Amino acid sequence: MGIFKLRKNKKFSYTPRYYEDRGEGNPFEIKHKFDEFRKTVGPNIGIKAKFLNAIDELKNNPDKAVTRRILIIAGILVFIFLLIIEFDLSIFFSK
Template sequence: MGILKLRKNKKFNYTPRYFDDKGEGNPFEIKHKFDEYRKTVGSNAGLKTKINNALDDLKSNQDREVNKRVLIIVAILVLIFLFIIDFDLSIFFSK
């Protein structure tokens, strides 16, 4: 170690674990595995475009049981919320 010599930085030959040797793409890019099949991911468009894309994505979904289940759960949660705030449901029924 000389007084006038500067220290050299260490160099490491690092390659990520799951990086293919072909060099395609960025190895540090984080991407969800279903992003390429969905419209709602990736574009930063306006509110109307986002809503239209979400509705198209919902319509293209073939699993109708899941949609029914979500609607039932939302309805039950709304009724529980109305019960908690002591909402009078008798206004919907005629005497």
């Protein structure tokens, strides 16, 4: 009985009455359109593996503008957090 383990969903072999298989796959499968291009989507794995997959995906991203945008947004959010907790920002600036 793991506290942090999630239960797997039950799978049933249901086929609708008027369903014709046209080779398009299961009509009841919920899938995001970018799932086939990402590593981080899939079964529940450990947090370390998720983090390493996310870092690997970020490093191998061909679009460098997205990476730069993520870093800028993270920097702005850290700066706002430091302002909210009233951190003394004068240590970053020379007098």
